[in-house]
Amino acid sequence: MLRKFTLTLLAVCCTPYCVPALADEVNIYSARQENLIKPILDIFTERTGVTVNLVTGSADELIQRLTLEGDNSPADMLIAEDVGRLYRAKEAGVLQAVESAAINDIIPAQYRDSEGYWYGLTLRSRVIIYDRARVNPADLSTYADLADPKWDNKICVRSSGNIYNQSLVASMISRNGVEATEAWATGLVANFGRDPQGGDREQISAVAAGQCDLAISNTYYFGGMLKSTNEAERKAAAAVAVFFPDQNGNGAHMNISGAGITKAAKNRDAAVQLMEFLAGEEAQAWYAEVNNEFPVRADVPASEVLQSWGTFKADNLALEELGIHNAEAVRLMDRAGWQ
Ligand SMILES: [Fe+2]
Known part of the structure; x- marks a missing residue:
């Protein structure tokens, strides 16, 4: 049978x-x-x-x-x-x-x-999305650079309650330690163009609308907006471009x-x-x-x-590191004032 x-x-x-x-x-x-x-x-x-x-x-x-x-x-x-x-x-x-x-x-x-x-x-990669008109991609380089005062009032990113941000911070803790990562997060928060609100798509839209020059986003949200059935989303996506950070270092966060x-x-x-x-x-x-x-x-x-975004160097960090450092990342973002 x-x-x-x-x-x-x-x-x-x-x-x-x-x-x-x-x-x-x-x-x-x-x-x-x-x-x-x-x-x-x-x-x-x-x-x-x-x-x-x-x-x-x-x-x-x-x-x-x-x-x-x-x-x-x-x-x-x-x-x-x-x-x-x-x-x-x-x-x-x-x-x-x-x-x-x-x-x-x-x-x-x-x-x-x-x-x-x-x-x-x-x-997916967590990347920098920049306004095509206001930002020269030659001025972009690393995640660390996002804490530089030259980006004061120019960065849009969602809240620290979001797991994608927690994972990005956890990867930086794994690579650079708590102290350096906390200094970075504090500088990043000082560069926020507005209080964290909305998801990754909203950060991209805010860049297109001129509220910020840069957003931090997962790649698929940008891809989804480029192919969106919603015209406003397609228009916003057309005004921005993707930048893969840390190409001369560890590679873009995955x-x-x-x-x-x-x-x-x-x-x-x-x-x-x-x-x-x-x-x-x-x-x-x-x-x-x-x-x-x-x-x-x-x-x-x-x-x-x-x-169409081209090839890029992806960080080869073992992703379990992001889980191992998650709790520390959440505490660190809180101390840095990342709402
Ligand atoms: Fe998502």
């Missing part, structure tokens, strides 16, 4: 990615919006016969839910934005380690947990969205199979294109929009 089942699945399965399903379903808790992931999950279901059920929410809520549910949790996989959250999930004890040579061979070591608790699936298998997973093997699928070429190309992110594997090309 089992043999017949396997053969049937093999018979309907005719693509390069083709392994018989091991369970009927995988349950995901996802901090990514449904439209950013559902279509590729549907393709997985088509190929394998495994139904994928999606519960969406904020990462911290989902991590708390996993903690409260314990072994009774129905979730097999957690998908989160930002490595800081994946690290929190590991620390909270709601994930389990995965040993998959198939994934480890594909995803560079700095973009996955050293013990296999989480894996990066898409890649972060991931990614996933881990939950500790309580009842459908572990199917969940690992899904993870391998998401790390596969087809999923990587689709997933990155749809959210304007860089594929996490080097052999899959980025979308046309992202390629």
